[in-house]
Amino acid sequence: MGSSRILIIGPSWVGDMLMSQSLYRQLKIQHPNCEIDVLAPDWCRGLIERMPEIANSIAMPVGHGSLQWGVRKRLAAVLEKRGYDQAIVLPNSFKSALIPWLAQIPLRTGWLGEMRYVLLNDPRKLDKAAFPRMVERYVALAGKGVRRASELPAIVPPRLTVSSEGQRTALAEFDLPPEGLVGLCPGAEFGPAKRWPDYHYAALASRLIADGKQVACFGSAKDAEVVETIREQLPDEQQAAFHGLAGRTSLPQAIDLLAACEAVVTNDSGLMHVAAAVETPLVALYGPTSPEFTPPLSDRAEVIRLIDGYLKVRKGEAEAGYHQSMIDIKPEQVLDALKRVLAQ
The missing domain is CATH 3.40.50.2000 (Glycogen Phosphorylase B;)
Incomplete structure (x- = not known):
């Protein structure tokens, strides 16, 4: 063969x-x-x-x-x-x-x-x-x-090719810095139960921008509304450092830009796996879905999950359909995890 x-x-x-x-x-x-x-x-x-x-x-x-x-x-x-x-x-x-x-x-x-x-x-x-x-x-x-x-033999993790030229072009097109960029991926298929709340993402983005970072928010066109909701919760003086990219990038551009980030915070989503496959340090946030089934395949990832088991729910009972286990993950916990993956 x-x-x-x-x-x-x-x-x-x-x-x-x-x-x-x-x-x-x-x-x-x-x-x-x-x-x-x-x-x-x-x-x-x-x-x-x-x-x-x-x-x-x-x-x-x-x-x-x-x-x-x-x-x-x-x-x-x-x-x-x-x-x-x-x-x-x-x-x-x-x-x-x-x-x-x-x-x-x-x-x-x-x-x-x-x-x-x-x-x-x-x-x-x-x-x-x-x-x-x-x-x-x-x-x-x-x-x-x-x-x-x-x-099985040792699992060889996914690894995507990153285009240096494509990365430079995308950074220039979206007016993004080559350093000090943190990616957020607030979307997820199958409804809001897999999503960390927009107000937590906004609080995290605000802390990062206050620390001198710029924030790029990735997603599909379906995620544009939640990305705009996050931006609107930021103080006026911080909004210039927040870049809403949902629905604006092609998938190859998203690959190259996620590789340009110094770290990524993400829900359990396709973009989480992309970030892992370009070896960007990441913090993955899980609620009803299980990291035991579909973890980020990277040794530069930290998973935060506060419950056990798998729950087949697409909409939580809390406001906006969020699942309580996702609400309970606080921005401070995520910020601490970010510091740990960056220190690796």
């Missing part, structure tokens, strides 16, 4: 896509000459193009959860001509396994789920307790016969 071609059916979310890079890095260790292509949604392709292990990024033309049989069949016909030796299917849905089957890829690997016995001819039965972290479940698909996480 040393010179084989492998097609990865990639995850649909930024954080999951970042964690899947550990699989690609492991495949390259085991088979240095293999060629890896990733089929993924457009919004993830900016990440894939910063993964040196990947030969080609292929656009997934079908929306998340949509069948569109004809579209899948046409794409499969194109992929069949590329002569893949193996497909590794990372999502657990029936639909995600259709294209490799339609493309008649000889070896089709993935965890069993949603009646995929016919579509996968190298199925694996997942014992979730044996693989407690998502990244372990991805890396386990690189080999055979691995029954628990303790049998």
Whole structure:
């Protein structure tokens, strides 16, 4: 399999896509000459193009959860001509396994789920307790016969390529300093329960600016409202040192700018995993979701969480839908954690 071609059916979310890079890095260790292509949604392709292990990024033309049989069949016909030796299917849905089957890829690997016995001819039965972290479940698909996480090789963490030229250009475009910049990532998918409250972010930003830092607030267009809410809570004289970037940067620009920050404070989000993958010191704030399942894969990260277990909630009971466990994390705790990761 040393010179084989492998097609990865990639995850649909930024954080999951970042964690899947550990699989690609492991495949390259085991088979240095293999060629890896990733089929993924457009919004993830900016990440894939910063993964040196990947030969080609292929656009997934079908929306998340949509069948569109004809579209899948046409794409499969194109992929069949590329002569893949193996497909590794990372999502657990029936639909995600259709294209490799339609493309008649000889070896089709993935965890069993949603009646995929016919579509996968190298199925694996997942014992979730044996693989407690998502990244372990991805890396386990690189080999055979691995029954628990303790049998895996050492996890190679995600590492994205940073463009020095792109970084300089982005810093100039958004009028950001090359030093003394702290990043905040106040957004998170699946609702406000995963978010540290805007007023805590504002208090932290104010303290940082008072200490001579400038603050860049990252996020998607959906996060622009909360970023503006944070800015509005700052004293007038501090607002010039606060840079709201939500919805203004491309994903490659966000990668380069997060790498330019001296530290990042973030919710459990895709951008948290990006910050970890560019090795920026970070403080990750968790509430209902569990850092035992999707931790930042970095030795320069500190996690703050005040509760145990996993709670499947998308909206907390407190004001604005925040979860009480996130409200209880105080800005002083986060500031102390920031000082510790910077001191490392």
